[in-house]
């Protein structure tokens with residue numbers, strides 16, 4: 001299982017809803033978590049390893065969460081700034097404004113429905129990973145000026161000239 005980078009069209013696709021909770025899905029979730037921890041990420045979405053399905057894993061410091069078919073039910077109006085990075089955009093970090101608190105719904109790996117209010121870092125990671133399922137990347141939120149500063153680095157990643 002390999003992480004794909006900016007420039008790969010899979011990262012820009014809207015991921016498909018998961019219909020079957022089976023052993024295959026469980027195995028995939030375990031692999032996804034392994035890759036996330038191996039690469040020192042706090043979250044990893046299935047499209048980042050070329051599987052365009054609505055699943056991600058994250059660990060905001062409180063243990064592993066496997067999230068399937070998530071929905072963001074409510075976004076708090078208060079937005080806060082936090083620095084973000086992404087395993088698919090290596091070496092790039094930038095401040096992004098997002099709601100401080102979100103109310104979410106998703107299914108865990110056993111198919112159980114979970115309903116949570118997330119704040120702070122967990123809310124941040126959840127929103128970043130959720131965006132991956134919509135084909136959105138954190139660099140999309142940056143100002144034109146900031147993007148201009150990063151342009152040559154981003155182009156290098158797109159051409160595969162990294163690491």
Ligand code: ZN
Nearest residue numbers: 085086087088
């Ligand atoms: Zn990411």
